[in-house]
Amino acid sequence: xxxxxxxxxxxxxxxxxxxxxxxxxxxxxxxxxxxxxxxxxxxxxxxxxxxxxxxxxxxxxxxxxxxxxxxxxxxxxxxxxxxxxxxxxxxxxxxxxxxxxxxxxxxxxxxxxxxxxxxxxxxxxxxxxxxxxxxxxxxxxxxxxxxxxxxxxxxxxxxxxxxxxxxxxxxxxxxxxxxxxxxxxxxxxxxxxxxxxxxxxxxxxxxxxxxxxxxxxxxxxxxxxxxxxxxxxxxxxxxxxxxxxxxxxxxxxxxxxxxxxxxxxxxxxxxxxxxxxxxxxxxxxxxxxxxxxxxxxxxxxxxxxxxxxxxxxxxxxxxxxxxxxxx
Amino acid sequence: xxxxxxxxxxxxxxxxxxxxxxxxxxxxxxxxxxxxxxxxxxxxxxxxxxxxxxxxxxxxxxxxxxxxxxxxxxxxxxxxxxxxxxxxxxxxxxxxxxxxxxxxxxxxxxxxxxxxxxxxxxxxxxxxxxxxxxxxxxxxxxxxxxxxxxxxxxxxxxxxxxxxxxxxxxxxxxxxxxxxxxxxxxxxxxxxxxxxxxxxxxxxxxxxxxxxxxxxxxxxxxxxxxxxxxxxxxxxxxxxxxxxxxxxxxxxxxxxxxxxxxxxxxxxxxxxxxxxxxxxxxxxxxxxxxxxxxxxxxxxxxxxxxxxxxxxxxxxxxxxxxxxxxx
Numbered sequence: 001x002x003x004x005x006x007x008x009x010x011x012x013x014x015x016x017x018x019x020x021x022x023x024x025x026x027x028x029x030x031x032x033x034x035x036x037x038x039x040x041x042x043x044x045x046x047x048x049x050x051x052x053x054x055x056x057x058x059x060x061x062x063x064x065x066x067x068x069x070x071x072x073x074x075x076x077x078x079x080x081x082x083x084x085x086x087x088x089x090x091x092x093x094x095x096x097x098x099x100x101x102x103x104x105x106x107x108x109x110x111x112x113x114x115x116x117x118x119x120x121x122x123x124x125x126x127x128x129x130x131x132x133x134x135x136x137x138x139x140x141x142x143x144x145x146x147x148x149x150x151x152x153x154x155x156x157x158x159x160x161x162x163x164x165x166x167x168x169x170x171x172x173x174x175x176x177x178x179x180x181x182x183x184x185x186x187x188x189x190x191x192x193x194x195x196x197x198x199x200x201x202x203x204x205x206x207x208x209x210x211x212x213x214x215x216x217x218x219x220x221x222x223x224x225x226x227x228x229x230x231x232x233x234x235x236x237x238x239x240x241x242x243x244x245x246x247x248x249x250x251x252x253x254x255x256x257x258x259x260x261x262x263x264x265x266x267x268x269x270x271x272x273x274x275x276x277x278x279x280x281x282x283x284x285x286x287x288x289x290x291x292x293x294x295x296x297x298x299x300x301x302x303x304x305x306x307x308x309x310x311x312x313x314x315x316x317x318x319x320x321x322x323x324x325x326x327x
Numbered sequence: 328x329x330x331x332x333x334x335x336x337x338x339x340x341x342x343x344x345x346x347x348x349x350x351x352x353x354x355x356x357x358x359x360x361x362x363x364x365x366x367x368x369x370x371x372x373x374x375x376x377x378x379x380x381x382x383x384x385x386x387x388x389x390x391x392x393x394x395x396x397x398x399x400x401x402x403x404x405x406x407x408x409x410x411x412x413x414x415x416x417x418x419x420x421x422x423x424x425x426x427x428x429x430x431x432x433x434x435x436x437x438x439x440x441x442x443x444x445x446x447x448x449x450x451x452x453x454x455x456x457x458x459x460x461x462x463x464x465x466x467x468x469x470x471x472x473x474x475x476x477x478x479x480x481x482x483x484x485x486x487x488x489x490x491x492x493x494x495x496x497x498x499x500x501x502x503x504x505x506x507x508x509x510x511x512x513x514x515x516x517x518x519x520x521x522x523x524x525x526x527x528x529x530x531x532x533x534x535x536x537x538x539x540x541x542x543x544x545x546x547x548x549x550x551x552x553x554x555x556x557x558x559x560x561x562x563x564x565x566x567x568x569x570x571x572x573x574x575x576x577x578x579x580x581x582x583x584x585x586x587x588x589x590x591x592x593x594x595x596x597x598x599x600x601x602x603x604x605x606x607x608x609x610x611x612x613x614x615x616x617x618x619x620x621x622x623x624x625x626x627x628x629x630x631x632x633x634x635x636x637x638x639x640x641x642x643x644x645x646x647x648x649x650x651x652x653x654x
Contacts, residue, residue, distance in 0.1 A: 072597045073432025075402035105400025108433040108593060133561055149620035161557040163564075170560065172553035204619060219547045226499035226626040229611070230488040233497065234460055237490075237607045238598040245607065248614035264591075266435065270399045271565040280564045280572065284556070287575035292531060293476035299553040 001321055002313040009034045012046055015327045016085075019056045020063030025088050032087035036119040038310045039303035041173075043182025044119040047320045052085060052116070053327060060257040061085055061115045069096055075104035078239060081114040086259065087122070089114035090136065094123040094263040098132050101265040111261035112239040116140075117158070121173040121300070123263060124162035128169030131274050132265040136160045139228075139235045140259045141247045144177045144216050147225040150204025152215045154228025154244060156181060162300070164274060166282045171300030176224040177216035184213055235260040328648055329640040336361045339373055342654045343412075346383045347390035352415050359414035363446040365637045366630035368500075370509025371446040374647045379412060379443070380654060387584040388412055388442045396423055402431035405566060408441040413586065414449070416441035417463065421450040421590040425459050428592040438588035439566040443467075444485070448500040448627070450590060451489035455496035458601050459592040463487045466555075466562045467586045468574045471504045471543050474552040477531025479542045481555025481571060483508060489627070491601060493609045498627030503551040504543035511540055562587040 009030045016026035029052070037045030055061035065084035069092075072078050077096040081089035093109035100107025117138040127134035137159045146153030157176035162169045175181075178198035187194050187210035199213035200206060207213050218224025232244050239260060246254040268277050285298045336357045343353035356379070364372030382388035392411035396419075399405050404423040408416035420436035427434025444465040454461035464486045473480030484503035489496045502508075505525035514521050514537035526540035527533060534540050545551025559571050566587060573581040595604050612625045 073594075074430070075427075075434075076432030076593075076597055078598060100402075103401070104431055105403030106433055106435040106591075107402075110598065133565065146615050146618060146620075146623060148623040149615065149618035151618045151620070153615045153618050161554075161561075163557065163560045170556065172550075172557050174547070174550040174553065178547070219550065220501070220505070222624070222626070223499075223501040223546065226501065227488075229497065229615070229626055230490065230499050232611060233490045233604075233608055234488075234593070237604055237611070238460065238593070238595065240599050240603065240607075242607055242611065245611045245614050248618075264433075266403075266561070266565070267400070268565065270403055271405060271437065272567050276567065277560075277564055280567075280569055281560055284559060284564070284569065284572045287572050288473050288476065288480045288556070290575075291473060291476035291478045291480050293473075293478070296473060296475040297549070299549070299556055 001318050002315050003321065004312065005034050005038060005314050008046060008314060011324055012049055015049060015053065015324065019053055025085065028091060029085045029087045032118050032122045034314065035122050037314050037316055038307045040306035041119055043180065046316060046324060048116065050323050050327065055115055055257055067092060075100045075106055076108045079109055079111045081111050084114055086114050086117035090117050090123045090261050093261060094127050094134065094136065097263040097265040098127050098130060101132055101267040105267055105270045107265045109263040110235065110239045111263065112241050114259050114261055115257055117259050117261050120158055120160035121162065121171050124160040125169045125171050127265050128162035128164050128171065131164060131268050133163045133268055135264040136261065137231050137235060138259055138261045139231045139243055142244055143181060144218055144225065144228060145200055147218055147222040150200065154225050154232065156216060157228040157231045163281060164268060164278050168304045169300065170281055170298055176219050176227040178219055179216045181216065184216060187213065235262040328645050329642050330648065331639065332361050332365060332641050335373060335641060338651055339376055342376060342380065342651065346380055352412065355418060356412045356414045359445050359449045361641065362449055364643055365634045365641050367633035368446055370507065373643060373651060375443065377650050377654065382442055382584055394419060402427045402433055403435045406436055406438045408438050411441055413441050413444035417444050417450045417588050420588060421454050421461065421463065424590040424592040425454050425457060428459055428594040432594055432597045434592045436590040437562065437566045438590065439568050441586055441588055442584060444586050444588050447485055447487035448489065448498050451487040452496045452498050454592050455489040455491050458491060458595050460490045460595055462591040463588065464558050464562060465586055465588045466558045466570055469571055470508060471545055471552065471555060472527055474545055474549040477527065481552050481559065483543060484555040484558045490608060491595060491605050495631045496627065497608055497625055503546050503554040505546055506543045508543065511543060562589040
């Protein structure tokens with residue numbers, strides 16, 4: 001069904017407020033989730049709301065977090081997120097990285113102990129609109145196969161990079177897996193078989209059967225799982241909050257849902273006039289669009305087009321809407 | 328044939344000295360190239376020497392660069408590399424990033440106008456041995472297809488991430504292409520057909536014919552070419568030295584070989600005691616190695632094993648050795 005984005009945001013905001021979030025936190029979390037739906041990333045959209053509510057119920061997500069920004073140097077910040085909703089912690093982390101970048105040229109935030117980080121592109125694009133080149137990544141429990149292993153060993157290692165662009169920032173959003181968890185879930189629902197070489201069964205056997213596929217394979221084998229390994233080292237081990245090892249060893253701590261994040265901002269105008277940067281980025285895009293090919297899109301362009309088409313009305317599954325209404 | 332690494336380094340150093348490099352620059356360039364051969368990355372090893380010498384002859388590579396480190400903030404440096412050999416510029420850039428990280432927590436170097444950056448892992452692993460988490464990336468002329476296009480549009484977008492590890496750092500080295508330029512060249516020589524979906528002919532047609540394959544396809548489609556786009560924005564547009572657009576527009580500047588690089592260092596001990604970090608990284612590796620599977624390697628492990636086996640004697644192609652002797 002189709003819903004006005006403002007109405008959807010209100011609905012979601014109300015749910016989170018009812019479950020203990022401040023008005024500001026509920027509004028930002030709703031904003032980030034609806035943004036993902038508008039950009040066509042439904043798996044990171046409002047269909048996550050029931051899960052977030054369950055996390056609150058279990059105590060995994062703290063609706064009233066006491067986040068603590070700990071200065072660790074002229075350009076680095078540790079954000080103790082106190083189990084805040086991902087959008088709250090990641091936006092705060094990105095803001096802190098941008099502040100550091102403003103004073104030092106580059107800024108790094110390590111976001112410790114947050115929950116589902118939602119669509120990383122929201123945070124990087126927000127920074128890019130403010131004149132920064134921004135990088136965000138996250139790490140979670142083992143979901144993706146480690147190259148050579150017949151089992152999940154690393155997170156799907158999501159990465160977003162955004163830079164100031166034309167009207168909208170140029171923005172790359174990717175997981176380091178051959179297929180996303182969302183696409184696997186969708187294949188399961190539709191019953192459509194999946195391509196060879198993108199996923200394993202729960203027992204670690206290669207499969208194209210959507211009902212049995214549960215572990216995505218890493219992009220480029222050792223490359224994708226290497227990114228997963230490194231993201232855990234950067235986002236989790238630097239802040240002494242290991243997620244993968246705890247899960248692989250099935251420790252009590254691993255029963256709690258948690259994620260860590262990392263945000264880097266680079267102040268563009270330290271190096272080049274922002275309008276020159278934007279002009280050169282647009283020039284590169286124009287040159288690439290002129291290459292022979294059928295549909296040549298710049299990073300983030302598909303999402304931006306979808307968002308433009310869903311500015312007034314966003315499409316979400318009936319079942320999701322019913323669930324939200326019930327909440 | 329097999330050569331003692333020290334003898335090979337001496338030979339290469341002599342060649343570069345003869346072509347105008349200082350003893351220190353010639354020694355470092357030789358060191359980085361031989362290191363790649365020892366780790367089994369022959370395509371980034373001494374087989375590059377004749378190319379570097381040609382670059383010197385054409386004036387593309389400056390054997391006596393006047394590199395200039397320009398401070399752009401508490402945590403950022405612009406290194407004007409003056410067409411220095413990649414190993415010289417990238418090591419200087421990584422060193423500058425580490426110095427900034429030591430004082431500010433994170434440091435960024437943008438390395439403007441260097442030449443072939445060689446094996447990025449050398450620079451990141453060097454920083455990791457000194458206690459930093461390090462990231463390096465490079466950008467060059469269009470080599471890899473842009474997703475959706477039937478032509479090369481972006482570089483192969485090499486990326487390296489290294490962190491302090493067990494005896495050796497954990498170190499990811501990857502190109503963002505389905506197949507490396509080196510592997511394509513190797514297939515061409517051996518005549519062995521290449522897998523489907525990894526490369527195009529010069530005319531942009533899909534091929535498995537090694538004699539016709541010349542343009543690698545991007546890893547994961549839009550993901551790999553998106554990384555290529557972003558690396559150009561970060562390494563080239565921030566320093567006002569565009570490479571891709573100039574090449575795509577065939578401007579006079581594009582006739583010169585040149586590359587740009589980026590180095591980031593994060594000072595591990597700002598966040599956690601280095602021995603705790605190393606212990607946790609080793610714990611993660613141990614947990615992953617216990618997963619069911621046949622050969623589960625950590626990032627950089629294959630190269631480290633190869634290097635251990637080639638500590639006393641490194642294997643290089645007879646033809647390459649003859650070429651070096653002739654030089």
